[in-house]
Amino acid sequence: MRLTPAVIRSKLGYFSMEIGLDPRIRTYSGGLGVLAGDTLRSAADLHAPMVGVTLLHRNGYMRQSLGADGMQQDAPYPWNPAEMLEPLERQISIRIEGREVRIRAWRFMVAGVTGHTIPVYFLDTDVDGNDAWDRTLTGQLYGGDARYRLCQEVVLGVGGVAILQALGHGPDLQYHMNEGHSALLTLALLQRQTRARGLRTFTDADVEAVRSRCIFTTHTPVPAGHDKFALDLVQQVLGQEQAEVLQKLECVHEGRLNMTHVALRFSRYINGVAMLHGEVSRDMFPRFPVNAITNGVHAVHWTSAPFRKLFDQHISQWRRDNLYLRYALKIPTDEIRSTHAEAKRTLVDEIEQRTGVRFDPDAFTIGYARRATVYKRGNLIFSDTDRLRRISREVGKLQLVYAGKAHPQDAAGKEMIRSIFEAGEELRGDVEIVFLENYDMNLALKYVAGVDLWLNTPRRPQEASGTSGMKAALNGVPSLSVLDGWWVEGHQEGVTGWAFGDCPGCDADTPGEIASLYDKLENVIVPLYYGKQEEFAHVMRNAIALNGSFFNTQRMLLQYLTNAYFPPDHQPAVPQPEAAPARG
Numbered sequence: 001m002r003l004t005p006a007v008i009r010s011k012l013g014y015f016s017m018e019i020g021l022d023p024r025i026r027t028y029s030g031g032l033g034v035l036a037g038d039t040l041r042s043a044a045d046l047h048a049p050m051v052g053v054t055l056l057h058r059n060g061y062m063r064q065s066l067g068a069d070g071m072q073q074d075a076p077y078p079w080n081p082a083e084m085l086e087p088l089e090r091q092i093s094i095r096i097e098g099r100e101v102r103i104r105a106w107r108f109m110v111a112g113v114t115g116h117t118i119p120v121y122f123l124d125t126d127v128d129g130n131d132a133w134d135r136t137l138t139g140q141l142y143g144g145d146a147r148y149r150l151c152q153e154v155v156l157g158v159g160g161v162a163i164l165q166a167l168g169h170g171p172d173l174q175y176h177m178n179e180g181h182s183a184l185l186t187l188a189l190l191q192r193q194t195r196a197r198g199l200r201t202f203t204d205a206d207v208e209a210v211r212s213r214c215i216f217t218t219h220t221p222v223p224a225g226h227d228k229f230a231l232d233l234v235q236q237v238l239g240q241e242q243a244e245v246l247q248k249l250e251c252v253h254e255g256r257l258n259m260t261h262v263a264l265r266f267s268r269y270i271n272g273v274a275m276l277h278g279e280v281s282r283d284m285f286p287r288f289p290v291n292a293i294t295n296g297v298h299a300v301h302w303t304s305a306p307f308r309k310l311f312d313q314h315i316s317q318w319r320r321d322n323l324y325l326r327y328a329l330k331i332p333t334d335e336i337r338s339t340h341a342e343a344k345r346t347l348v349d350e351i352e353q354r355t356g357v358r359f360d361p362d363a364f365t366i367g368y369a370r371r372a373t374v375y376k377r378g379n380l381i382f383s384d385t386d387r388l389r390r391i392s393r394e395v396g397k398l399q400l401v402y403a404g405k406a407h408p409q410d411a412a413g414k415e416m417i418r419s420i421f422e423a424g425e426e427l428r429g430d431v432e433i434v435f436l437e438n439y440d441m442n443l444a445l446k447y448v449a450g451v452d453l454w455l456n457t458p459r460r461p462q463e464a465s466g467t468s469g470m471k472a473a474l475n476g477v478p479s480l481s482v483l484d485g486w487w488v489e490g491h492q493e494g495v496t497g498w499a500f501g502d503c504p505g506c507d508a509d510t511p512g513e514i515a516s517l518y519d520k521l522e523n524v525i526v527p528l529y530y531g532k533q534e535e536f537a538h539v540m541r542n543a544i545a546l547n548g549s550f551f552n553t554q555r556m557l558l559q560y561l562t563n564a565y566f567p568p569d570h571q572p573a574v575p576q577p578e579a580a581p582a583r584g
């Protein structure tokens with residue numbers, strides 16, 4: 001491999017268990033991975049000195065197929081790295097359960113809007129000489145048991161630090177942990193810091209030196225969502241010495257290592273992913289200073305072809321500087337409407353091709369697509385099917401499109417999908433409902449651009465941010481959502497979209513909340529769509545101008561650069577001189 005000047009100058013290692021760069025690179029499962037991919041795309045646009053690190057996940061996440069009754073079948077979803085990535089010669093090795101595990105990397109170059117590229121490394125343990133079990137460690141995203149998961153996290157964190165060093169990134173690197181899965185990178189840094197003396201001799205100054213170089217973004221507002229591992233497993237995988245050090249650092253609670261606490265303990269900058277999520281995280285971790293930087297999406301990537309063309313015509317600089325999307329306010333509403341109609345036709349065709357069902361391109365179409373997990377309540381709108389039917393019959397015809405995978409071990413998520421099928425059967429003839437299999441980034445773009453309303457129904461405050469509504473906004477599609485995550489900030493009632501469940505007596509899962517959802521559809525949104533098209537188009541345009549211009553990863557990354565990576569008053573500690581270079 002040739003080290004280009006751009007590679008050598010890299011100053012930020014961005015670590016994520018999943019990264020979604022291209023639907024053919026099946027190393028993502030949902031929002032976390034898509035956010036990581038969008039972040040790296042914006043880093044390339046802005047020439048930010050960033051390099052990405054993740055695992056290869058040769059078998060992908062999973063392939064979803066659905067039976068006629070809506071039962072999800074999951075299968076491995078292998079892909080061929082050689083078609084998409086460049087294999088690198090260099091190998092490094094780390095210790096897992098006392099064994100030496102060799103790791104190599106595959107590289108993908110993310111190209112930005114000016115053609116500037118930044119590398120992403122996909123770590124691979126399927127290397128000759130490795131033990132058969134170790135060869136599987138970079139096989140399956142979120143698969144296997146706790147042992148498999150912890151070993152994967154060692155590969156990502158410890159292996160990632162070693163590979164970046166071996167490839168010439170650093171030594172003045174900073175490390176950004178996108179969620180706690182990569183938190184063991186901090187232990188690898190502490191080990192380097194104390195190399196001459198032994199890890200057990202670490203001091204407060206050593207911890208401080210590691211802290212000065214680490215940034216942590218937490219994504220999960222529910223304590224149960226944080227990775228935890230039994231102490232005896234940690235001892236088995238990492239060894240006695242490292243387990244002891246983690247205990248001394250108060251990362252072990254009630255006999256379990258908490259990866260979020262590892263990341264919190266070792267990071268000088270910690271943030272949640274929306275303002276409300278920052279508040280919730282401060283309550284969860286009162287001993288730590290938790291900031292908030294609201295997520296975004298990559299504006300160009302998540303704008304459909306028809307809207308890209310429209311923006312190019314009216315806002316020449318929007319690709320380079322997303323803030324200019326504010327001036328979508330001057331685009332005539334008839335052009336917004338005809339452009340949306342084009343995106344809607346693309347979706348209608350896709351639905352017909354996949355299911356044989358022909359949607360009515362003039363009927364009000366509601367979209368919902370995201371991971372099928374219980375807190376997101378994908379079937380909330382079917383709480384009262386009679387009322388939904390009545391709205392469709394009496395106020396204006398409704399159509400619904402669904403997609404989303406349940407984690408293979410999430411029986412309740414699978415049941416939720418099945419119940420959506422059941423509702424579809426029940427409402428047939430009155431409300432057309434389709435569920436498209438095997439949701440991915442390609443389908444996501446067609447969905448968010450082609451529907452008339454993007455529905456979001458999480459149980460507050462469990463949606464840390466949510467991003468698909470931001471994608472919809474870029475395409476002139478307003479949201480109807482619970483006031484959670486980003487929508488607390490992006491919502492202006494009747495201006496950028498609508499909220500429900502924000503009335504007295506409307507707490508989550510109460511009849512009041514569900515009634516408020518139907519009330520909003522019946523009394524406000526559906527009549528507006530069918531009766532006041534010009535007013536509806538104003539909301540569409542505001543979604544682009546007010547929300548598309550802000551809820552993008554360009555603004556987000558600029559906030560990370562200003563507040564987290566390179567705040568004017570911060571100097572990362574000078575790392576210890578390297579002893580021997582990494583083996584391999």
Ligand SMILES: *Cc1c(COP(=O)(O)O)cnc(C)c1O
Pocket residue numbers: 029030031032034369370371439440441444445465466467468469471
């Ligand atoms: C954007 C996206 C998500 C995340 O959607 P949320 O609204 O944040 O839940 C999940 N999966 C895919 C394929 C996406 O493109």
